[in-house]
Amino acid sequence: xxxxxxxxxxxxxxxxxxxxxxxxxxxxxxxxxxxxxxxxxxxxxxxxxxxxxxxxxxxxxxxxxxxxxxxxxxxxxxxxxxxxxxxxxxxxxxxxxxxxxxxxxxxxxxxxxxxxxxxxxxxxxxxxxxxxxxxxxxxxxxxxxxxxxxxxxxxxxxxxxxxxxxxxxxxxxxxxxxxxxxxxxxxxxxxxxxxxxxxxxxxxxxxxxxxxxxxxxxxxxxxxxxx
Numbered sequence: 001x002x003x004x005x006x007x008x009x010x011x012x013x014x015x016x017x018x019x020x021x022x023x024x025x026x027x028x029x030x031x032x033x034x035x036x037x038x039x040x041x042x043x044x045x046x047x048x049x050x051x052x053x054x055x056x057x058x059x060x061x062x063x064x065x066x067x068x069x070x071x072x073x074x075x076x077x078x079x080x081x082x083x084x085x086x087x088x089x090x091x092x093x094x095x096x097x098x099x100x101x102x103x104x105x106x107x108x109x110x111x112x113x114x115x116x117x118x119x120x121x122x123x124x125x126x127x128x129x130x131x132x133x134x135x136x137x138x139x140x141x142x143x144x145x146x147x148x149x150x151x152x153x154x155x156x157x158x159x160x161x162x163x164x165x166x167x168x169x170x171x172x173x174x175x176x177x178x179x180x181x182x183x184x185x186x187x188x189x190x191x192x193x194x195x196x197x198x199x200x201x202x203x204x205x206x207x208x209x210x211x212x213x214x215x216x217x218x219x220x221x222x223x224x225x226x227x
Contacts, residue, residue, distance in 0.1 A: 024092060025066035026226055027137040028073045029126040033146040033176070034114040035079030042211045043111060046145075049214030050075070051103035056219050060099055062226040070094045071226060072135040073102055078122030078144075079114025081154050086125075087112055090133050117146065119197060120153030123160035127169060141225055145174035145214070149183050149192045161199045170200030172225060174217055176208045 032046065053059060054073070063071055075088035087109040091102045126142040142164060150157035161171050177189040185192060190205045198205055204224070208217035 021068070021070070022134070022136050023068050024070040024072045024135045024137045025063075025068045025139065026071040027090075027130055027133050027135060027140045028071055028222075028225065029129050029140075029142045030073060030075045031084075031122045031126050031142055031144040032075060032077050033079065033117075033148075034077035034112055035117050035146075035148070036115045037117075037147055038211075045211040046214055047107055047109075049211065049218060051106050052215040053218040053222055054093075054106070055096070055099045055103045056215075056222075059219060059222045059226065060096060062223045063093060064095075065227060072133060072137065074129055074133070075106060075109070076122065076126055076129065077112040077114060078125070078146075079112075079116055079118065081116065081118040081121055081152050083112070083114055083118070084122045084125035085112040085114075086129060090135060092135065117148045117151040118153040119144065119146065119150035119157040120155040120160040123157065123164055123171065123197075124155060127160070127164045127167060130169060131167070140169045142169055142171045143174065143221065143225065144171065144193075144197060145176060145208075145218070146193075147176040147189070149185070149189065150196060157196045161197055165199040170203050171198050172203055172221065173197045173205045174208060174214070174221060175205055176211060176214065 072090050072092050074090045078084040088105045130140045173193040175190040190207045193205045206217050206221045208214045
């Protein structure tokens with residue numbers, strides 16, 4: 001994403017003002033894989049893919065088509081057991097300027113120290129983040145992306161998923177996996193996520209072939225989640 005001068009010029013204008021409306025159409029917690037399997041170049045591609053998707057005109061059109069014309073987004077990085085970290089706090093998105101401000105926050109955020117693949121801990125962290133959000137929405141979604149299955153959580157991904165669904169949260173997933181790649185269980189990663197991660201009404205999994213494909217896959221996923 002090569003729009004840094006425009007990003008910089010619009011950040012101040014899109015900073016949320018005091019007294020802004022608390023009601024939004026969707027609370028969306030983006031849970032992004034930052035585990036040790038991702039090298040610095042891949043990590044940067046991933047960040048840029050998220051920034052590109054969040055500012056895409058089709059995503060903004062989906063937001064404008066909702067009753068409040070607004071969503072709120074936070075970003076979490078996950079990996080280490082008990083180590084999931086909120087790297088971008090809740091931001092309200094209504095238009096191009098506020099989406100660009102969010103994209104800039106995504107690009108600026110320091111990478112959190114992570115290892116392993118503790119998906120269950122990531123889901124628990126996101127559920128707490130949604131419960132304490134400064135905005136209100138009838139729809140609450142955790143959008144988890146990763147390139148591997150749950151390996152070392154303090155709580156199994158299935159248990160954390162079930163608790164989130166019981167709390168009224170939908171969990172969707174983005175599987176970053178090359179065609180033909182299978183997990184140790186002998187199945188595609190998307191199938192593992194379908195069985196162990198997603199849950200709630202209309203929950204779904206999409207697949208990105210690699211981190212260069214994240215922007216496309218995430219864009220389609222965001223439109224579906226928002227609209």
